[in-house]
Amino acid sequence: MLTTLLSLPTVLAFDVDGEGRLLVGYDGSGIRQLHEIAPDGNWRTLTELASTVRRARYIxxxxxxxxxxxxxxxxxxxxSLLDLGADGLPEPVELVHDPAYLHWLIDANATRVLFSTNRRNxxxxxxxxxxxxTGADTVLYESSSYLATVTASxxxxxxxxxxxxxxxxxxQLLLVDATTKTVTELTAADAxxxxxxxxxxxxxxxxxxxxxxxxxxxxxxxYDVAQGTWSDLLADDAHDLAGWVCPDGEHxxxxxxxxxxxxxxxHKLTGEGSPVPLGLPTGGAAARSHVSPDxxxxxxxxxxxxxxxxxxxPPSVIRYSRETGELFVVEVPDMPALPAGPAHPESHRITSFDGEQVPAFVYRPADGGDGSAVIVIHGGPEAAALRTWNPIVTALAAAGHTVVVPNVRGSAAYGKRWYSLxxxxxxxxxxxxxxxxxxxxxSVGVDQDRVALWGGSYGGYMVLAGLAFQPSLWAAGVDIVGMASLTTFLANTSDYRRAVREREYGSLTEDSEFLEEASPLNRADDxxxxxxxIHGANDPRVPLSEAEQIAEALAKRDIPCQLLVYADEGHGLAKLKNRLDAYPQAFAFLAEQLASPNS
Structure with a gap:
C-alpha cells in the first residue's frame, strides 16, 4: 500500500497562457518536471532536469x-529560458545564474522577468x-529583510x-513605484x-x-492607489478569506x-448578488499554500x-468555466487506480493544559486498528494541517495505526490569537x-503505551521535543529534517533565513537562555x-548537523537511533526513489516499536 500511494503521480498548475495552454509540474518520472498541456489535452514534456522544477511562467x-x-x-x-518554438525537448538557456545565491521567480511579461535575490550580501x-x-538588471527595491510575496500591477x-x-x-505591506523606486509603507513595520x-x-x-x-x-x-485609501471588502469573523480578481474586472x-x-x-466585485460556489468536491482544499487557495x-x-x-x-488541476460553471479535471497520463482505503478524517477538539481547544483530524483504520497511534505534526510552525492529500497519513492508517493530525497552538488557519500562542x-x-x-x-480507542510521534521540519522539532520533555509518553519517534537545538539551528541555518526565524523562535542574542531551555538536544539524556x-544533505533551512548531533547524543547512551541521509535532497524528500527508500524503513520501524505485546 505504501509504495502504491507514494508512487501515485501528481500535477500542479503553474501558469496558463492566452491560448489556453497550461504549464504544469508533473512528477510521473519521480522528480517534478515541467510539462505543457495543449488546449486539445495533449501533453508535452519540457524538462528532464536532475532536480525539481520549482516555478514556471509563460512570457x-x-x-x-x-x-x-x-x-x-x-x-x-x-x-533559465525554454524556447518552445521547435519540436522536441527544449534546451534550457541560462537567464539568471549564480549558484552561490537565490533567485526566486516572481513574474514575467513580454519585456522583463521579475525575481527576488539575495546576491547583494x-x-x-x-x-x-x-x-x-538587453539582459540589463534594474533593482526596484533593496530590502534589509526577507521578501515574502511580490505582485506587479x-x-x-x-x-x-x-x-x-x-x-x-x-x-509589512509596501507599495513600490516601479518608475521612481519610491516606496510607500502601507502598513507599519512593527504591526x-x-x-x-x-x-x-x-x-x-x-x-x-x-x-x-x-x-x-x-x-x-x-487599497485605492490614486486615493491612497483603504476599504474593507469582505470579512467573516469565523473564517479566513483570500481573494483573486478576475481579469474582466467584475468578478x-x-x-x-x-x-x-x-x-x-x-463573487461580484461590487458585492451585488449572491456568491456562486464553484462546486468543487467537498472535504478538501483548493490550495497550494497552507493559508489560501491560489x-x-x-x-x-x-x-x-x-x-x-x-x-x-491526490493533487489535481481543475479548470473552471466562469461562463458555464463547468468543472474540468485535467487528465493525468497513466494515472493508476487509487487503492481502496483513503477516507476523510473525523474533526475533534482536544482540551489542553490551560483549557485551550486543540483542533485535530483523526484518521481511523478501516478495520478499527490494533490500538496503536501515530501523531503526525505539521511543519511551519505557522503552517496548518489541511484536509489535503497525504500519502503518509493514508498509509499509516492502512497499516493499522490510528493517525491524529493536530493543529497545535501556533498553527495558521484558526485565527491570529491561535497562531500567536x-x-x-x-x-x-x-x-x-x-x-x-x-x-x-x-477516548478514540488507543493504547497510550503504543503511540509514536512523526513530523517534518518544525514538526520534526516537535517530535524531538516530545521525546525529550515527555519521555514517559511516547514509544517512538520519526524526525524528518527537524531541529535538535534551536540555538545551533539559528546559528547554522542559511543567513537569509536566520532573521526571519528569530522573529518566531527568539533571538540568539536576546533570548539565548530560553532557546537553550527549549532545545531537545539539551534534554537528550532524558x-x-x-x-x-531522515535528512537531506543539502538542506539550507535545517542543516544536516541538527540530525547528526541528536543521533550522536543518543548513540552515546545506546538509545536506538537510525539516521538516513540523502545526498541529493534538501529540506525534505522530493525524489520518489528516496521516498521509496526512506519511508518503508520508517514504517517497518514503527511496526516494530508499536507492535502489540500479544502479537
Whole structure:
C-alpha cells in the first residue's frame, strides 16, 4: 500500500497562457518536471532536469517560458529560458545564474522577468527586473529583510511587496513605484498582522489583499492607489478569506478556510448578488499554500485553474468555466487506480493544559486498528494541517495505526490569537499540547503505551521535543529534517533565513537562555524512545548537523537511533526513489516499536 500511494503521480498548475495552454509540474518520472498541456489535452514534456522544477511562467507574446530550478534540493533557485518554438525537448538557456545565491521567480511579461535575490550580501533580498532584450538588471527595491510575496500591477507601474518585518507571522505591506523606486509603507513595520494573496484590478487602480490587520481572521481589504485609501471588502469573523480578481474586472474568486477545508466561490466585485460556489468536491482544499487557495485566471478571465486535493484525492488541476460553471479535471497520463482505503478524517477538539481547544483530524483504520497511534505534526510552525492529500497519513492508517493530525497552538488557519500562542517564550506550550493529545487518546480507542510521534521540519522539532520533555509518553519517534537545538539551528541555518526565524523562535542574542531551555538536544539524556531520523544533505533551512548531533547524543547512551541521509535532497524528500527508500524503513520501524505485546 505504501509504495502504491507514494508512487501515485501528481500535477500542479503553474501558469496558463492566452491560448489556453497550461504549464504544469508533473512528477510521473519521480522528480517534478515541467510539462505543457495543449488546449486539445495533449501533453508535452519540457524538462528532464536532475532536480525539481520549482516555478514556471509563460512570457506573453512568445513561445518562451522562464523556469526556476535548483540543485539537489538546495533551494538556490536559478532561472533559465525554454524556447518552445521547435519540436522536441527544449534546451534550457541560462537567464539568471549564480549558484552561490537565490533567485526566486516572481513574474514575467513580454519585456522583463521579475525575481527576488539575495546576491547583494547573501542575507537581504532585492527585487530585480531583468530586461529580456538587453539582459540589463534594474533593482526596484533593496530590502534589509526577507521578501515574502511580490505582485506587479498589470500596467507594470507598481509592485506590492510583503516584507518579513516585525513580530513572527507578520508581514509589512509596501507599495513600490516601479518608475521612481519610491516606496510607500502601507502598513507599519512593527504591526502584528499577517497578509497574503495580493490581487490587482485589471486597470491597476487598486488591489485586494488578504489581511488580519485589526481582526483575528484574514479578511479582504481593498487599497485605492490614486486615493491612497483603504476599504474593507469582505470579512467573516469565523473564517479566513483570500481573494483573486478576475481579469474582466467584475468578478472575484473568494477562498474560505473552514477547519482545514478550503472552498471557493465566485463573487461580484461590487458585492451585488449572491456568491456562486464553484462546486468543487467537498472535504478538501483548493490550495497550494497552507493559508489560501491560489487560482490562476486565464488572460481574458474565461477560465480559472484550481489546484485541488483532499484526503481521498491526490493533487489535481481543475479548470473552471466562469461562463458555464463547468468543472474540468485535467487528465493525468497513466494515472493508476487509487487503492481502496483513503477516507476523510473525523474533526475533534482536544482540551489542553490551560483549557485551550486543540483542533485535530483523526484518521481511523478501516478495520478499527490494533490500538496503536501515530501523531503526525505539521511543519511551519505557522503552517496548518489541511484536509489535503497525504500519502503518509493514508498509509499509516492502512497499516493499522490510528493517525491524529493536530493543529497545535501556533498553527495558521484558526485565527491570529491561535497562531500567536507559541511565539518565543511560549514555545513549549505547543509541546504541552502533545501531552494533552496523549491523555485524550483512550477516548478514540488507543493504547497510550503504543503511540509514536512523526513530523517534518518544525514538526520534526516537535517530535524531538516530545521525546525529550515527555519521555514517559511516547514509544517512538520519526524526525524528518527537524531541529535538535534551536540555538545551533539559528546559528547554522542559511543567513537569509536566520532573521526571519528569530522573529518566531527568539533571538540568539536576546533570548539565548530560553532557546537553550527549549532545545531537545539539551534534554537528550532524558530520551528513552527509539528514534529514526531522515535528512537531506543539502538542506539550507535545517542543516544536516541538527540530525547528526541528536543521533550522536543518543548513540552515546545506546538509545536506538537510525539516521538516513540523502545526498541529493534538501529540506525534505522530493525524489520518489528516496521516498521509496526512506519511508518503508520508517514504517517497518514503527511496526516494530508499536507492535502489540500479544502479537
Amino acid at each position: 506573453p507574446g512568445s513561445r518562451r517560458v522562464v523556469i526556476e530550478h535548483d540543485s539537489g534540493g538546495n533551494e538556490l533557485g536559478q532561472l 547573501g542575507t537581504d533580498f532585492d527585487l530585480v527586473a531583468r530586461d529580456l532584450e 498589470p500596467d507594470d507601474l507598481w509592485v506590492t511587496i510583503l516584507v518579513a518585518n516585525g513580530p513572527g507571522n507578520s508581514y 502584528a498582522n499577517y497578509q497574503d494573496s495580493v490581487s490587482w484590478l485589471p486597470d491597476s487602480s487598486a488591489f485586494i489583499v488578504s489581511s488580519d490587520a485589526g481582526r483575528d481572521r484574514l479578511a479582504l481589504r481593498k 472575484l474568486l473568494v477562498g474560505t478556510t473552514d477547519d482545514g477545508e478550503i472552498s471557493v466561490a465566485l 487560482p490562476l485566471w486565464s488572460a481574458d478571465g474565461s477560465y480559472a485553474l484550481i489546484n485541488y486535493s483532499s484526503p481521498i484525492q 507559541d511565539d518565543k517564550a511560549l514555545r513549549l506550550d505547543s509541546v504541552k499540547d502533545l501531552a494533552a493529545i496523549h491523555a485524550w487518546l483512550p 530520551i528513552e524512545a527509539p528514534l529514526l531520523v
